[in-house]
Each structure stands twice: as structure tokens, then as C-alpha cells.
Amino acid sequence: MQTHNLGYPRIGSKRELKKACEQYWSGKIKLHELLEIGKKLCIQNWNIQKQAGIDLVPCNDFSYYDQVLDMTLTVGAIPKRYNQIAVKSNNEQDLYFAMARGYQKNGLDITAMEMTKWFDTNYHYIVPEFYKDQEFQLFSNKILNEFEGAKQTGINAKPVIIGLVSYLLLGKEKEEGFNKLDLAKNLLPVYIEILKKLEQQGAEYIQFDEPFLALDLSDKAKETFRFVYKEIRAKFPKLKFIIATYFDGLKDNLSLATSLQADVLHIDLVRNPEQLEEVLATIPNNLSLSLGVVDGRNIWKNNFEKSLKLIEKAAETLGSERIFIASSCSLLHSPCDLDVETQLNSEIKNWLAFAKQKVEEVVALKELASGTTDETFLNIYTENKNAATSRNNSSLIHNNSVKQRVNAINEKDTRRKNSFNIRKNEQHKALKLPLFPTTTIGSFPQTKEVRSWRAKFKKGELTTVEYDNLLKEETKRTIKWQEDIGIDVLVHGEFERNDMVEYFGEQLEGITFTKYGWVQSYGSRCVKPPIIFGDVSRPKPMTVYWSQYAQSITQKLVKGMLTGPVTILQWSFVRDDQPRSVTCNQIALAIRDEVADLEKAGIKIIQIDEPAIREGLPLRKADWQNYLQWAVRAFRISSSGVNDEIQIHTHMCYSEFNDVIHNIADMDADVITIECSRSQMELLDAFAEFKYPNEIGPGVYDIHSPRVPSKEEMVHLLEKAQAVIPANQLWVNPDCGLKTRHWEETEKALKAMVEASKQVANSLTKKELVNQ
Template structure:
């Protein structure tokens, strides 16, 4: 994105028509060059290319291999088609939805899901990959192009709608492999020597019959050119027995993640062939704490003792996409805590320093080593890390704090009597558009240009406008719009102790959407109510029920940079206790509907199934701890998105939320099969339309989707809502879409009463 999110602004200006295609492409080229030169100046030996994207690397890959669904075939080739796949397109007589979007393994980054036909016709378009390599050469940098591996690419995809039962994209390997060979041949032709091929699925549970596919793929790719050396990159987990898939293929190097899976080094060293180098992911590419240089050097020495220095590379654990750009812009983080941190630019220096010690000796970076040792020790012994009150609360948890007082059916009766909602009740998932005006007023408050009272007055007016609109269109359960909140995690972190906040610590979530994760450095607790006064005010404006909106403990954990000096479970339970207190205060203030969002609960699922039960047990317990301290007549909602619910449906049932809203609009209704198959008993609101696209769904489209939903979910359990919050959308499209949505719900009620 750039040090100051330059790419975000460039892309969004292109979407809005403020800049043309030439300006977008030239600005992107300038940003790439800046980043390559930054890495060269820092002293990196191998610098990647083709790791830049206008939206997402997976959709880039689909475009490069001609995997463009039929619905986009009549669009203008190039950026119109590319962005339509990412965002949908609605203009004149064109109305096409976006492709499905899912979480990238267990991260908060999203990718565009490829769609494959059984007779898929691949067509290589290597322009982007070759051009970016040549751009780097032009400024004197020989890069290592990065491409997504054929096995992982096919496994990331899904069969196109209408594909016959039994078809799986991996069956297309023999068809796509020649295009990979051609791509490597063309890269060799322009001078590339090292090629990084990412195969992240090698850290997941793979069937043994895939071994033959891996073997055939990489035996073919390594024969393309004697000039090309292939590095297979894995990350986010341990390779485990999947090492069997690659030990017999003549690759040149293997990358492993030693941050998420440090215990795998010994077994890899025993199995790695004598012709293969090993890239050690020693620097955490997903968190912001300084590396313990002494510990990292010890791990590197183990590998060198076994393989020799020439066969050992030093690297981050994964792409630095998941960390902010640089600490240089951080002016307000407490100096003590700032000394514990390393963003992407600082992590590059850590890589280079480890390499210098191993190659030349510690004396050349002794000052940095001494400073690192002091930082690590200072953090370990800082009195700011632990809070005795929080520690005592953690010792007093009891079993009855993890369950509701009554079973769901009894609660449902009490809630229906209290709320008096119609059939097919309508609501939204929480946020309403964060307009330029809202952001501008918030910025003025931070700069001291207005006082808190002026800001509060503005927010109240925005809330009232939002309430009146919802009443006007006939929404049943209202929300206050969350105009006072900068981000669903950052807002709560700012109201809790144990957090610190960066000023410019942005990371990409999807497309141009960036988030600034807060940093949990110590024990977490709630010093005072966080939302009660605002929600009470909003409820005073209407006689309809209004939802108190909170973020759940697992999502607070997943979407923060989390302390790494205690188990994640302990941090999550501390968060859950803080949210539990807020829930009880909201109920005491007269709020009868409370939503505790957990969109990240599936995201946090370990990549290896043998690790699932432990995680799901404490993750669900954390949600229960946060949500069960209320009366049975108080309705608890939660929200989840971009999840393979089949994997965790039993755990979702154990969460025992009264109402769950889920992302569904981009998923071809396949998520609902899990709820039908497992006979999910509580109320559910599958998203009727995609809020990540600017297009407005018609009433007919919404009616059709609701009819399809009712094939899987009982009408007396079905809610009508969008699939996520509306923060990133504009008011005109939100007004039109929600008006259509409430009209459709009213129409279905009319049918039910006939």
C-alpha cells in the first residue's frame, strides 16, 4: 500500500474517475520502484517481484492464466474486467456481481476465489509478471519473481456454478501445467534465475494421492530451463508429513515458517535433500514484535551446522503484506513500547543483521545486537505487562459463566413476547456509511480544531439521521450506525487498558480496504463502560428495538497485533471478561438486543485438523463468557463472514447465539448447506446482498435469493439483512439497497398471511 497508503488513494481515485488508467499505472510503477530500492538499500540479497497488486494476488493470477468467468466475457478487457471480478460492475445495461471473496488461510487478508469450468480453457497472459521483472532490472535490481503454485492455485478455487457433481479444480492440473512451463520459460528468457513458487497448501492436511500431482508438477517445472532455480515457499504452519510431496522433486530451495511452527526445523533438516537449500522464516511476518536475535541466530546456526552456510537463507516467516510499513511515522506510541516493535522496514533490517552475523561475525552489528538484547529484556520485565486485578479475575471463572440461564426455545418465547417482531424481521449488521464528513469531523477532533462537545453533537445528529432513515423504510431492529467508531476493533481497544495504537500502522484487508490493528501489549481490562451512553441515546430516539453493537473477544484477538508472551487463550478470556461487563451494563441500561460480532472465529481455526478441537473449545468458551451474563429475554446476536461453516458448525451451535447473521451473497448459498445438514436450531440471517460491491441489488434479485434461502432454513427462523456492515459504502446505494431489502421482507410477510 505504501508508507502512506498511496496505492489505496490511487486505486480509489481511479474508481471514482479522478485519475485515468495511465495515472493509475504510472503511480503504481513509481510505488513498486520505491519499494524495490528500499529493500536494496537495506541490503537484501534476494528481492521479490510480482508481489504487487491493484487488488489481490490471486485474482492477478487468475487474470494471468485466463481464468475469467463467462459473465465477464463481454466487458472491456483489462482493468474493467479485472475490477469487475473484484467488485462487480453496474452501469447502463451491464450488471454483474463480483466473484466470491474468502479469507486467505488464517489471516484477515481476503482473496478473490477462482472459478473453474470442467472444460476450462486457460490462456497465458504474462505481461504483468514480465513487466514488473523488467521494471526492476531497469533500475539495477535482479528480482526473484513470485508466482502462486499450480497445486495451491487450483485448491484455492471452486467449481463454477453448474459444474457437474464430482468435478474438482485439481483435475485441471495437466491442462494448466504447460502454461506454467511457458511462463517459467519466458521468465528465463528475460534473465530471471530464481523463481519463488508459493504452495501454502503444503501446511494443510492433504490427501496422499496429491503426492503424485506435486511430483509430476515440479519434475516438469524444474526441467524448463537449467538457468531457473525454483524455491517452493510455505508459510503459516508446519509442513509435517507433506515433506514427502517434495523431497524427491529437483527443486533448488524450500522456505519454512519457523515463527508459527518452530518445532519443524529438526524434522526438515533430517529430510531435506543434499541438493536443496533451506529458507528459514525466522522473522515474524504477521506480528510487530522485535525478533529475539539471540534465539533466531541459534536456530540459524542449527541449520548451518547441518547444511552449511551456502544452503541457508534468512527470511521473514511469510509475506510482509501482513505488517505495517515502517515505525518511522510513529510519533505518539509510548517510547518504552515503541522500543519493543518492528514493522516491515525494521524487519528487513533484522533479516540483514542476522545474515551479517552469520557471514561476517557479530562485531559488525554489535551495537544493534546489544540494543536488541536490551529491548527483549526490558519488555520481559516491564511492570506494565501484568495487572493483578485482571489476574485475580481470571482465577475466579466458574462453569455457570459459560452458559445461558435457559435453553434457546425458552429464550426465544420470552424474546418474542418482549420484542414483538414480525415474520422475516429485518436488521443490518451494524455500521452505516462512514462518509467524508464523518471522517473529517473525527480528524478535526484529533487535531484539536473542535472540542469533544462539538464532536458529540455532530455524532448525535448522524445517529438521529440514521435512526430516522431506518424507521422510514420499515427496518425492524435498528442500529445506531457506529459513526463514533473508527474501526470495530480499534474503537474498543481505545477504551480498554493493555492496548497501544499506531498512528500509521495500516495493513491491507482486501482491495483498497486497509485496517490499523491495535497492539495488545499487556493484560486487558475495561476501566469504564465503552458504548452504553451512545446506545442509550440512540434507543431514546425510537420505540423500536435498537441493537447494542460490540466486537467479540476472538475477533478482537485476531484483528489485533497480539502479545506473544502468553497463550492466546488467556488474552482472549481477558477480552471476554471486559466485553461481558459491557454486555451486562447495556442490558441494565434497557437494551434488549445486543450483537457481539465474531467474524474472525473461523479465521482463527488452525490449519491442521488435529489442532482444531483445542482452539474451538477455548474460542467458543470465550464467546460464551462474553455473552451469557444476561437475562433470557435479552436477545444475543452475533455475525460471521467468509467462513466455511461446515468445518465448525457444531461449534457455532455451541455458541448458542439467539440470532446469527452470516455472509452468504458471494457464496452461491453453499454455506447454508451446513446449517441444513446439521439442523441448526437457532435464528439465522443469511446476507441477501454483497456490501463489498457498489452495485445495488434489485427487488427481484433479493426475492429470488430469499426464496433460495428458505429451501435450507425454516421461515420462522429466518432474518432478512445485508451480509456485513455498511461502513465502506455510500449513502445513495445503501438507501436504495436497504429500501429494496425491507420491501422484499414485507412482501414475504404478506404471502405468509394469505
């Protein structure tokens, strides 16, 4: 029996990588300093796992931005628009960051590559761009260098490589007339070159991440899997290959996965424990099985009793020598280390495990399954059992009034008073907005000063009155600036908020927070997910004070800004002792109460952000409808308690909408704003083909990149939008909130956005409007 780990968080327990990258981007440190910090984090991560007792420690799971982008650079799949950067830049790291973030200096203005969600997680990856007959080459030696670095540290590590087929499936065809899987024959020689060099360096095991084996696959995809792994095995009879699947069960792809001539097949027994029986019944005699029993995506302690039953069942069938024990997926989705949390409620802390502790759990499970008599591990088992009992019986978890209210939800609670056709007339009369109204998604840049005020307030160095006065001045300045440039619907800027989920979680019962429980969302962007441990309720209003203040200092409309129930659920670590739908309804009722209070306070437009609805979609289409039914219903519970003239907005970003457009429409938001700029309005096609009835704001400004788009660029995007969506349904807005941007670039971009809106509106004649 052996242990391994599929991947480890790279950001550092106190976000050292985030800070280093941002310092490099701002010119505060040199490239060699950034690379040195990255090297130290790699060595630290390798040693944590080695010292814990992991047999196969992963390498190449580290990344300065994104593992998919790493692979894109490695195989030379560099879009041609970056050729000039490759020539002008002194290092591949700047080319790499330009592909992720865009590039706007040295006389060049180049857009970033598209970004989207990594399966059903809140992690974002950079989407590879593919062209017909595209050629590939070994461009970057990152995989080889990290393996050598581990070797020098005294670890014969296991390189982790995104499998060739999954890499192609993660990408996007950028021209018509071909299937991206046709590129497998062109890409395979580069993979073979990498494997040859790793074998020469002394690699023994290679982990190929092939998560698409847990998804619905076309016949062509299945054929490509067979072709690729047959070729790889023929070239490397001695290398040991682990094919890692995760986020769901193999199901109808089981026979395909077991036929790929790997040495070890990894399965996710957290997401789909039911698959074990079928896998054991069909697995070939020459294939070992890796059991993903420690949850890589949540923070609860492993239930050793349940995991050991699975391990023992597998060992009885295959023999312990063919069993590997592992995390269910990469620990990228977990915070780094629970040990640094000194302020958590001790009872709740005893229920938790972060990445470092999960690695220790993997090792403990191996020892316990092997029949150890070592008292250290026997004591660990007893402590684990006691923690599970403590959690089940804790008075912190249950609130009967919340349970009763959820059980009392009826159909009336999920419907607005009238249909959108009636509501829109009431809203147009009440709001009196122009054609192509402009707004932003919510947050404005949080400067060092704003963040320092929050830190001082938390430390007690500022009184509540002093802190409020500082925030009021910043809010007043932001409101006036929006008025001055001509934005139609204003936002207060959210300077009082740390994060769009954390801010609400801190004010809801049944939720707690960590100090250092950060996980990577994209690039240097990290989030600190709430921990939903019990029944959720809202003891008092959460946003009314600041929304009411902002509205009191302007004659223009100010949006109330809320985060929706599904997004709070998806972007939290959620309790696993009841269905997620029940927890979501609890949150929905809390948001419903907040919406009602905003209406009473005179707020006429209320935005309930739901960027995570599409993200939460199960990986298998057969499971979609059940999820969509309760997710859409939860949104409607949160939004339906107001009068017709109150305009409800929602926001979604980095999602593919084609397959779920009917469900998006069923949410019945009066206005939806979506990310569209990186895809050059491609995402709007689904709304156009469906003839989406409500109003829509396709983003014209990519806020995830520091480059500032020109007015002409935004005009072009708006004209593309107008070509498929009637002008009287269109809003104009950025892709997302502006919290992470700097004021200088924000001011330039939003001024250009307002000018673009006016230019397009003025270009329409009355006749054209009548025709639309």
C-alpha cells in the same frame, strides 16, 4: 548464506495505493495516473529492500487488489459473465476490478467473484472459479512486466508466483462432476510459458508460493504436486526454484516437499520452529533451506538470540552455503514502517518492528550468523537483547487483578440461564418482531463529513460537545431513515467509531495504537490493528452512551453493537509472551461487563460480532478442537451474563462453516447473521444439513461490491434460504456492515431488501407457516 524476502506490503506507508484506487474508481484520476502510482510504490519497495542488503528482492508481490486475482487474470481464468466487459472495456484493469467488485454500468449488471479469508489471516482473496475441462491462456503479462520493471531499476528480482497446485486448491468448482485438481494438465502449459519468458528475460530465481504444503493434503493433491514439479523441472533445468511454505510446519508433507526437485525449500520457523530438526534430518544433499525466522505476521522485534540458535543449528548440518535467511511469510501482513510512528510510547516502540525493520532484521541475522566483526551489527545485537529484557521486565505489561479474575472464571460464567428453546419464547414475547425481521449488521456509511469531524476532534478543532452534537444529528437522521423505510431492528450507525476493533481497543487497558500501522484487509480496505502488549481490562463503559441515545429517540428496537473477544484478538497484533487463550479470556471479561451495562441501560438486543472465529482455526485439523474449545468458551463468557429476554446476536462473514457447525451452535447465540450473497446461499447448506436450532440471517446484499442488487435478486436469495431453513428462524440483512459504502447505493439496496422481505413474508400462507 543469502537473504531474501517472501513479499513486501504494497499499500504504501500512508496508504497511497488505497487512495489512488478509490480515486480511480470514482473517476477523479485517469488510469495512467493510477498505474504511475503503482509503479512508484514498486520501485520504492524494491529499493528499500535492496538498500537494506536483501540478496533476492521479490517482484510480482505488488497488486492493485489481490494476488490471487492477479493470477486468475494472468492465466485467463475469467468467468464467462465478464466476457462483455472484456469486449466493452478499453483495458484489462477495468476487467480486473469488475471481477473483484462487480460491475453495474453501460447497461451491464454483473456480480463480483466470491471472496474469502487467506488461510488463518484477516486478508481476503478473490476465489478463482473453475469449470470442467476449462482452458487457460496467458492473458496478462503482469508477472513479466514487473520483472522487467525491477530490472530497469537495477534489480535482478525474484518473481513471486502462486504455485500451480495451491492456486487450484484456492479455487472453487462451479459445477459438479469433476475435481479442480484435474485442471492441472490444462493450466501447466501457461505456467511453463510464463517461466520460459522469465528465463529469456534473465530471471535466475523463481519463488513458488505453495502454502498448502503446510495443510492436510489428499492423495490426489500430493500426486498433483509431484506431477507439476517434475514437469517444470524437466523443462527448466537451469532456473532455480524456491518453494515457499508458511503458516505452519510441513509435518507429514515433509517428504513430499523435499521430493519436488526445487533448489530451495522455505519453512516457517515462527509458526512451527519444532520442524527444523526433522527437516535437517531428511533434507536431500542437493536442496538448500530457507529459514523463515523473522515473523511476517506480528510486530514484535525478532529475538536474535533464539533465531541465531536456529540458524547456527541449520548451518552446522548443511553448511552456510545452503542456508537462506528470510521472513516467515510475506510481509503483506505487517505495517510498512515503524520510523513514521512519532506518537507511540517510546518504551513500547522499542519492542516493535514493521516491514522495513523486519527486512533489516533479516540482513542483521545473516551478518551475525556469519560471524561479523562489524561494530554496527554488533551494536544492533546488543540493542536487540536490551529491548527483549526491557519488554520482559516492564511494569506496563502486568495487572494482577486481571490475572486473578481470569483464573476465577467458572462453568457458570460460560452458560446462559436457560436453553435457547426457553429463551426464544421470552424473547418473542418481549420483542414482538414480525416474520422475516429486517436489520443491518451495524455500521452505516461514514461520509467525508463524518471522517472530517473525527479528524477535527482529534486535532482539538472541535470541542467534545460540538463533536457529540454533530454525531447525534447524524445518528438521529439515520434512525429516522431506517424507521421510514420500515427496518424492524435499527442500529445507531456507529458514526463515533473509526473501526470495529480499533474503537474498542482505544478504550481498553493493555492495548495501544499506531498512527500509520495499516495493513491490507481486501482491495482498498485497510485496517490498523491494535497492539495488545499487556493484560487487558475495561476501565469504563465503551458503547452505552451512544446505544442509549439512539434508543431514546425511537420506539423501535435498537441493537447494541459490540465486537467479540476472538475477533479483537484475531484482528490485533497479539502479545506472544502468554497463550492466546489467556489474552482472549481477558478481552471476554471486558466485553461481558459491557454487555451487562447495555442490559442495565435498557438495550434488549445486543450483537457481539465474531467474524474471525472461523479465521482463527488452525490449518491442521488435528489442532482444531483445542482452539475451538477456548474460542467458543470466550464468546460464551462475553455473552452469558444477561437475562433470557435479552437477545444475543453474532455475525460472521467470509467463512466456510461445514466443518465447525457444531462449534458455531455451541456459541449459543440467539441469532447469527452470515455472509451468503456472493456464494448464492451455498454457505447456508451447512446450517440446513445440521438443522441449526437458533435463528439465522443469511445476507442477501453483498456490501463489498458497489453494485446495487434488485428486489427480485434478494427475493430469489430469500426463497433459496427458505427452502432449507424454516421461515420462523430467518432474519433478513446485508452481508456485513455498511461503513465503506456510499449513501446512495445503501439507500437503494436497503429499500429493496425491506421490500423483498415483505414480499416473501406475504407469500407464505398460514398453513405453510404451521407446517414449518
